[in-house]
Amino acid sequence: MIFTEFRFLLFFAIIFGLYWTLQRNTLRKALILVASYLFYGAWDWRFLSILIGSTLVDYYVSLKIADTHSPPGRRGWLLVSLATNLGVLGVFKYFNFFADSATHFLGWLGLPVNDVTLSLVLPVGISFYTFQTLSYTLDVYFGKLAPERNLLNLACFIAFFPQLVAGPIVRAIDFLPQLQAARRFTQVDGRACLILFLVGFFKKACVSDNLAPLVDTYFSAPQDHTALSAWIGVLSYAIQIYCDFSGYSDMAIAVAGLLGYELCLNFDAPYFASSITAFWRRWHISLSAWLKDYLYIPLGGNRGGELLTYRNLLLTMLLGGLWHGAAWTFVFWGGLHGMALIVHREWARRVNAYSLLAQTAGVWGIGLTFYWVCFTWVFFRADSFANALTVVRSFVLLQSPGSQQLPVALLGAFALLAGLHWAFAHPQWKQQLLRLPGQLFATGYGFATAALITLMPTGYVPFIYFQF
Amino acid sequence: MLTKPQYNYAPRYRPRSRVGYFRQYLKQGAIALLAFLLTASLLNQIIPSPAIPPNIVFISPKYAHYQAHKDDYNALFFGSSRVYNHIVPEAFDEAAAASGQAVHSFNFGIPAQRAISGYVLLKEVLRTPPKDLKWVFIETPLDPGYEPIQNARTNRAIYWHNAENTRIALRYIFTSNESPLRKAALAVSHLLPFAYNEFNIGRLFYQWIPVQNFTDEEQAVSKQVLDNRGYYPLTGDADPNRQNFLAHITRYRQSVTTLTEQKGDMARRATPISEGQRWLLRALVDQVYRAGAEPIFIVPPTLEPQYELHRARQKGYIPTLLSYNDPAHYPEFYDLSHRHDAEHLNEAGSRQFTQQIARDVFGG
Numbered sequence: 001m002i003f004t005e006f007r008f009l010l011f012f013a014i015i016f017g018l019y020w021t022l023q024r025n026t027l028r029k030a031l032i033l034v035a036s037y038l039f040y041g042a043w044d045w046r047f048l049s050i051l052i053g054s055t056l057v058d059y060y061v062s063l064k065i066a067d068t069h070s071p072p073g074r075r076g077w078l079l080v081s082l083a084t085n086l087g088v089l090g091v092f093k094y095f096n097f098f099a100d101s102a103t104h105f106l107g108w109l110g111l112p113v114n115d116v117t118l119s120l121v122l123p124v125g126i127s128f129y130t131f132q133t134l135s136y137t138l139d140v141y142f143g144k145l146a147p148e149r150n151l152l153n154l155a156c157f158i159a160f161f162p163q164l165v166a167g168p169i170v171r172a173i174d175f176l177p178q179l180q181a182a183r184r185f186t187q188v189d190g191r192a193c194l195i196l197f198l199v200g201f202f203k204k205a206c207v208s209d210n211l212a213p214l215v216d217t218y219f220s221a222p223q224d225h226t227a228l229s230a231w232i233g234v235l236s237y238a239i240q241i242y243c244d245f246s247g248y249s250d251m252a253i254a255v256a257g258l259l260g261y262e263l264c265l266n267f268d269a270p271y272f273a274s275s276i277t278a279f280w281r282r283w284h285i286s287l288s289a290w291l292k293d294y295l296y297i298p299l300g301g302n303r304g305g306e307l308l309t310y311r312n313l314l315l316t317m318l319l320g321g322l323w324h325g326a327a328w329t330f331v332f333w334g335g336l337h338g339m340a341l342i343v344h345r346e347w348a349r350r351v352n353a354y355s356l357l358a359q360t361a362g363v364w365g366i367g368l369t370f371y372w373v374c375f376t377w378v379f380f381r382a383d384s385f386a387n388a389l390t391v392v393r394s395f396v397l398l399q400s401p402g403s404q405q406l407p408v409a410l411l412g413a414f415a416l417l418a419g420l421h422w423a424f425a426h427p428q429w430k431q432q433l434l435r436l437p438g439q440l441f442a443t444g445y446g447f448a449t450a451a452l453i454t455l456m457p458t459g460y461v462p463f464i465y466f467q468f
Numbered sequence: 469m470l471t472k473p474q475y476n477y478a479p480r481y482r483p484r485s486r487v488g489y490f491r492q493y494l495k496q497g498a499i500a501l502l503a504f505l506l507t508a509s510l511l512n513q514i515i516p517s518p519a520i521p522p523n524i525v526f527i528s529p530k531y532a533h534y535q536a537h538k539d540d541y542n543a544l545f546f547g548s549s550r551v552y553n554h555i556v557p558e559a560f561d562e563a564a565a566a567s568g569q570a571v572h573s574f575n576f577g578i579p580a581q582r583a584i585s586g587y588v589l590l591k592e593v594l595r596t597p598p599k600d601l602k603w604v605f606i607e608t609p610l611d612p613g614y615e616p617i618q619n620a621r622t623n624r625a626i627y628w629h630n631a632e633n634t635r636i637a638l639r640y641i642f643t644s645n646e647s648p649l650r651k652a653a654l655a656v657s658h659l660l661p662f663a664y665n666e667f668n669i670g671r672l673f674y675q676w677i678p679v680q681n682f683t684d685e686e687q688a689v690s691k692q693v694l695d696n697r698g699y700y701p702l703t704g705d706a707d708p709n710r711q712n713f714l715a716h717i718t719r720y721r722q723s724v725t726t727l728t729e730q731k732g733d734m735a736r737r738a739t740p741i742s743e744g745q746r747w748l749l750r751a752l753v754d755q756v757y758r759a760g761a762e763p764i765f766i767v768p769p770t771l772e773p774q775y776e777l778h779r780a781r782q783k784g785y786i787p788t789l790l791s792y793n794d795p796a797h798y799p800e801f802y803d804l805s806h807r808h809d810a811e812h813l814n815e816a817g818s819r820q821f822t823q824q825i826a827r828d829v830f831g832g
Binding site: 005006020185186190210438439441442443444445446447449450451453454455456457458 | 489490493499501503505506507508515623626660663664667668670671673
């Protein structure tokens with residue numbers, strides 16, 4: 001069940017109606033929990049056991065951490081949580097990757113071993129909720145948060161269906177307080193939520209899903225295409241992944257908002273970032289913040305001098321790449337971003353802030369950052385390094401290995417989308433819409449929805465980030 | 469490098485009662501729904517769905533070919549995969565020629581075609597019939613009117629669910645012999661694609677400005693099918709259905725034995741047919757007569773007894789029925805050497821089956 005399916009709208013309409021009819025907060029939370037498990041079970045009910053198991057482990061461990069006074073004991077309980085959560089993630093997501101890599105490495109050393117791979121299906125959203133539960137236990141361990149003694153609250157936090165399968169990665173410190181008191185219907189900014197949902201719907205269903213077949217065509221055989229096609233293919237993927245993921249986040253925030261809960265902003269016009277550092281402040285913000293707080297800073301952050309800072313940046317980005325997928329192309333993608341962050345940091349340190357170059361960086365930096373980000377997407381999207389290098393030769397060196405041409409008219413559509421991206425980044429129009437008389441807003445909303453539906457594909461295209 | 473999450477919008481507290489809010493939202497929701505329906509209806513008029521849009525897998529390539537070459541043909545075959553994979557037009561024409569009949573046939577079989585969608589396609593194709601059309605062969609399993617719900621949002625399900633065709637489907641279902649609950653479930657399986665059709669899902673991008681063509685594999689299959697005048701042979705052992713068949717040969721043999729026993733039980737041929745089935749058969753016959761041709765119904769060598777069609781023939785609802793689902797009379801079609809899987813013949817079996825039909829129709 002995904003947000004752009006009609007059955008989700010039906011599902012949500014029922015939950016929305018029931019939720020606001022119930023008076024007691026406990027009943028509402030119970031309803032959210034049941035709805036969340038139903039939502040997750042719609043993919044594969046068997047994986048509910050992992051979600052519930054993870055919740056129970058972290059509930060118990062957090063209480064034990066709080067009740068244990070000796071540091072080794074607390075550390076031991078933390079290790080139980082880490083081993084359980086990362087163990088499950090490791091088995092389901094990374095076992096085959098590491099086993100395969102080890103086999104290749106040993107083979108390269110002249111020590112051939114038999115392949116050991118498991119035929120496992122990746123539970124949808126496992127990376128997201130694992131990070132969420134980890135952040136909870138770590139916050140309890142570091143004393144930033146009191147353990148949640150109400151199991152229902154913790155289960156709701158971990159399984160909250162709007163953000164369960166593809167984020168944003170919510171922090172317990174932000175979300176658990178929202179579960180303490182009943183949400184008031186009068187607090188719901190319905191109009192803002194509806195606008196956000198429609199914007200997300202447009203990004204996902206009308207842009208991303210329509211670009212998906214074109215991107216698949218190009219990346220399945222880049223050697224058959226021209227250099228111009230490489231540009232169209234790579235730009236299409238840059239737009240597809242942004243619209244897919246930020247569209248999902250917009251809809252998740254809107255759905256949660258309609259139930260009275262706030263989720264954090266996950267994207268902030270990242271393609272208008274004027275540096276790679278700014279890009280990572282605007283792209284998948286909840287993951288960036290998680291990596292900063294639970295990886296970069298514990299590694300030492302920028303406290304140990306330049307070299308250690310660079311090491312920490314690189315390690316954080318390499319692991320961020322690995323979080324996205326169990327393949328070396330993802331790790332390489334993370335490494336490229338880590339290198340770029342180091343270069344930018346060094347550049348900012350060396351260039352005089354008052355020089356012409358630095359003063360105009362807000363303009364040329366946008367183009368350069370976008371080009372670099374597109375370049376790195378090649379490794380993120382390609383299914384092998386060989387394919388990625390073919391694309392890079394076309395995208396960077398403008399070589400045309402083949403003669404097939406993707407529709408050039410798409411470049412015009414991209415310019416239009418860039419304009420929309422700019423408009424979405426400047427929310428004045430949203431303020432205007434929020435001020436419209438209610439009946440006019442409702443009429444416009446109905447009209448816009450009917451118009452957008454004519455642009456969406458008839459089949460379903462799953463969200464890209466579900467696989468992570 | 470990183471930043472703390474920011475909230476997307478600040479919740480605004482407005483002192484208004486809950487009931488007042490609900491009433492306001494209800495009113496605005498009703499207005500939005502009305503605006504949505506009116507706009508959808510308007511768009512439906514401005515950008516109507518083509519009778520057969522250009523991106524319906526299996527159907528559109530055949531229909532486009534038919535439109536360009538229809539006057540070349542004087543015999544058409546309609547039906548499911550049991551026509552698509554079983555009727556070899558070239559073999560049919562040769563067998564007919566051997567009997568002194570000049571025939572040029574085209575196979576309009578579509579995989580997974582069902583009773584209502586099959587009727588809709590035949591109706592559309594025969595709206596502009598070939599000028600010398602003489603014979604229309606129809607294979608139509610009289611299913612309960614089922615349309616897989618998981619396919620509801622596919623081009624193939626949406627395209628034909630306009631108001632008229634959905635009404636036909638509902639009429640067929642509600643006059644069937646199914647239980648009320650089953651009828652309701654069957655009706656929903658049509659109402660969903662009908663809603664998608666009425667809401668114009670993908671209309672602009674996928675029907676008027678098709679941005680998504682068929683996949684490479686679909687294009688390759690289409691080319692092969694059109695080169696064979698609509699026939700697609702089932703060959704090789706890679707197909708999962710074939711694998712399943714090979715793994716369960718004993719079960720297949722038992723099914724053949726059961727079918728043989730059932731076919732010998734003449735009392736079963738008195739199975740009543742529903743009003744909807746009767747209407748459908750008559751509508752098919754009328755369409756063919758209107759196109760100036762002769763309707764010939766076929767029951768291919770399946771594992772289903774399909775008593776309803778025998779009953780329809782007895783009652784005179786259909787003029788001609790050629791039935792091949794009798795292992796006692798046609799053991800060769802049930803022989804393992806001629807089967808691809810439990811429900812389909814392989815290429816050799818298909819040629820033999822096609823020639824048998826030609827001999828039965830034209831003599832020789």
